[in-house]
Amino acid sequence: MFPLPLIFLASYTLVNAGSANKGDNCTQADNRLQAGTYQFFDDCNSVTYCAANGTCLLKGCRKDAFPFGYQQGADVPPLCPSGQFCPDEMDACQALLPVGSACQLNRDDECAPPPNAADLADTTSRGLNVNGAVCLNNVCMWANATLNNDCTVENTPYTAYGATGEFIDIVSRGNCVVGLYCDAATKKCLQEKEFGAACTADKECSSWNCLASGTCGVDTSLPKHVGTWVYVVVAIGIFGGIFGTLCGLFLLHRRQRDQEREKRMQYWREQNAFHQNLLQMRQTARASILSLPNNGSARSTMYGRDGMSPDEAPILQHAAPKGSGLRHYLGDDSSEYDDGVMMEPTQSVRRDEGRF
Template sequence: MIPHTLFFTFALLFAPSLAGSVQKGGACNQKNNKLLAGSYQFHSDCDSVTFCNSTNLCQLKGCRRDIFPFGYSESSHLPDLCPNDQFCPDEMDACQPLLPVGSPCQLNRDDQCAPPPNFKQLANPRFGMNNNGSVCLNFQCYWANVTANQPCVVENTAYTGYGADGQEFIDIVSRGNCMTGLYCDSQNLVCKQTLALGQSCAADKECDSMNCLGTQVCGTPADAPKHFPIFVYIVVCFGIFGGIFGTLIGLFFVHRRQRDTEREKRMQYWREQVEWSSSLREKRCTHVR
């Protein structure tokens, strides 16, 4: 498993479906519907607002998965979101009832599977390991309710990712149907207890934090807030207030110097005016005499 400190493109799986170019009413072929290699985005011949129907013609989509779907203009009519007891498939042709355990489902579409009665106890939305306690593994619906040391089902999916240097790598995402706090061991196919911080690991799923570092030990969660020592906050506060007061004091001296300069200019002006007035009076007196 690759550390979560790198940028992963498998997040594109949750982006809007990649679309073709054929518009409404155009000819298409359902055989061309597929998941793209690397990102596993759904792709068809039709554009972003249509799907390929059973007569191999592009038809306006009958449902949507996103509140703000891709490809629609402001004046376009959006298809409806599905109610809680239904789902919108990758094709987005129409809402369909949730699927019971054992039913076929589309890749990584846990939301297509009906939740168990105790879904609140089994749900693990933080790391996306299941949806309301249900999970789609190997294109089949399961409940994530397997307890410790019991047989489980595992699905390993290889996604294409790119590091900070632009180099391509393969990231394997492994999921199972174990309860929260457990993971499905890929070798023995049984549920095991997740590991605490600092324990040796081989994959992210083995850690409570879902973050197995490059040193093969469990690290803090990738979304954990960064905590700093108290002295850092003290230094920052002093820096902020020091900067404020330093700016005020600096402005005070700058303005005082400007005021002194302006005052000297005015005094010089009035001195010149007084001298000029005195000179005029002396000339008048001389002329009268």
């Protein structure tokens, strides 16, 4: 069931107005409460009411601080002073009604309060009464019925809407003092029930919340309190999530660093193997050159002077030495081994030249 204050708010603060403007004709016989919502309806628009002469006139009072249907900055009718009320028609302020007078549906504020209003007034904001006065079955009375005494009950069916569609919500009210409820079957005031007790309606529970299971639940208007252990668990979860995230990122990045390090090590091993192959090739070439005749001499000096071809001519002093393809190949490598090897044939040739 919906909380009672919300039902009251929907029933007498909203106005289902007609379309007639100021000065247009209207009929007071059309004034009524709409079925299901019990909103007041007349032929006039939201800023006028249907007067006794059959024309729409501007409203003379308002019930709410922010009335419905007025544009921003527009002149609104005044609120009624203390000791008066504004009826559903909102034509003019009227004096509060004494006990036994006719009143409009759910308009407890139309009834005059009892002398002990401070003791009987509803301070729970549930709409049980207004200053100890209550309007039941369109009659003003005081909410002063005590435990196990006779009481008056009013059941009003409202049309409500939920997740499963439209349904009927019955709001039951009585004239018992605060803390008691009027039982519809016995018409007696009974004590409100505590949490966990069996119930059939919200009014039976002190929390004003009868669960679908048929027991009184907690007050839905109270703030939710949890134990200290809940805060501890939540804090552990938060800090655990933070540290878990940091550790996960650290392990992930360390794995990526290891992969990159392995790639660099593999590259270094490949480059080192290539360098070793080059050193072996150089050593093999050096050994081959040193194994040549005349102790590695690049040219032979055992030849005759007569009948020699130009290619067999001896190397003369100050003559430019003839180049060697092997010398050029090894010289391009810029290696210290090449410099030592190529110096040996030059010295050998010079010693041979001295012989001649």
